Amino acid sequence: MNLILLNKKEFDSNGIATLVGRRAQHICEVIKPAIGDRLKAGIIDGDIGEAEVIAIEPSDKANEQASVTLRIDSSTLSNSSPLAIDISLVIALPRPKVARRIIGLCTECGVKDIHFINSYRVEKSFWQSPLLSDDKVHQQVLLSLEQSKDTQLPRIHFHKRFKPFVEDQLPQIAKGKQALVAHPYNAKINIDSRADELADLKTQPRIIAVGPEGGFIPYEIELLQQAGFDTLGLGPRIYRVETVIPLLLGKLA
Amino acid sequence: MNLILLNKKEFDSNGIATLVGRRAQHICEVIKPAIGDRLKAGIIDGDIGEAEVIAIEPSDKANEQASVTLRIDSSTLSNSSPLAIDISLVIALPRPKVARRIIGLCTECGVKDIHFINSYRVEKSFWQSPLLSDDKVHQQVLLSLEQSKDTQLPRIHFHKRFKPFVEDQLPQIAKGKQALVAHPYNAKINIDSRADELADLKTQPRIIAVGPEGGFIPYEIELLQQAGFDTLGLGPRIYRVETVIPLLLGKLA
Incomplete structure (x- = not known):
């Protein structure tokens, strides 16, 4: 936790908030501040500044839950x-544990729009996972914002139907952006191109689509192309989605 | 498994190998070839080509283990x-599960030299983990080579003592390479520099050191600088090690 994230609703009109649970425990056990110490704190979707520690109650026998009061x-x-990062991502939903890691790493890197989509090779059961409930996703996002000292929530969307999303919503979402789909075959642009060629890709916002294990099927690539996406080759290696996303962010951010 | 990896010892003088276990099961259940089909196969630390399926015995009631014979x-x-990738990595040992993921993603990306090192903020218990046994590491490496269609084993080293490694071995390892240590404070080079400035970093082999959660301590940074490492800033975000490594490989490979 490199930043203590607070919800605006948590503090009173004097700016005082009493935390219990995970954050209080972390402050007590890892940061171990003294009364009067000032910690780096941020307001979700708001500003960053300092919070003074005005009371600490570590958990002990009498006190089941640690609590920390900050001003x-x-x-x-x-x-x-x-x-x-000025890159939006469209990602074929991977298995839920991986999706959660991807939400984490994208949030850490500063991606603010992530669209998980269906695809022929996405297992239907993935959509039912409790790991992808609003609440679990929000918890992961908070951890990653705390890690990267960011307060700005990413927008994470789940689109359960490929065709209506790609035909009806994606062209609007991709408008004004350079749209690329990672695809190993007959790619129009190659990620291993010289830096100055890739530099052209960095002059405008981008939206990048990444397929499932086994890739998008040709029909899906076609629909994405009709929605304005150019194919982007990644070289001879085939990467797992959780590897290729930070690699692409490194290359193109 | 995008490539079936075989050990040279596995096949006879006619090039025939009978697989059981994980690979045979994957071939039977996922690839589902017919007799006579040709699969992409590679020899560990050797060449890549085709292997013909000459016999398949799926697992069933009579047959506990699937087996597949290839020529x-x-x-x-x-x-x-x-x-x-012409980048060697020096990584403060993270918790073993994360280390395993990092070995996987580095192998996938084509990193061939990974040095896990100790540091003041590395928990001693990490060094004892059975997850980091030679055998477990080798299994992870094979999975990642199969994923990325590569046959060339990376060299993975574990150095349990920081000072002797950095003082006595690292200068030799870093010789002829641009040596960088990721460090948030007073960095000499910044990763968010313009592409043409970073391009200078790409003209020679590089060796990049990445600290533990909480960072290298100042004394460790000093020793690394004495070993020829320049500090590399990563911008205002603080990343987990498993995020920052592929991000750096994307930026600098």
């Missing part, structure tokens, strides 16, 4: 979240 | 592994 110093608040 | 077609073999 946000509003004079220190400023809009200082790290810049977002 | 390597030596006329198809060629030295066609994807190119290695």
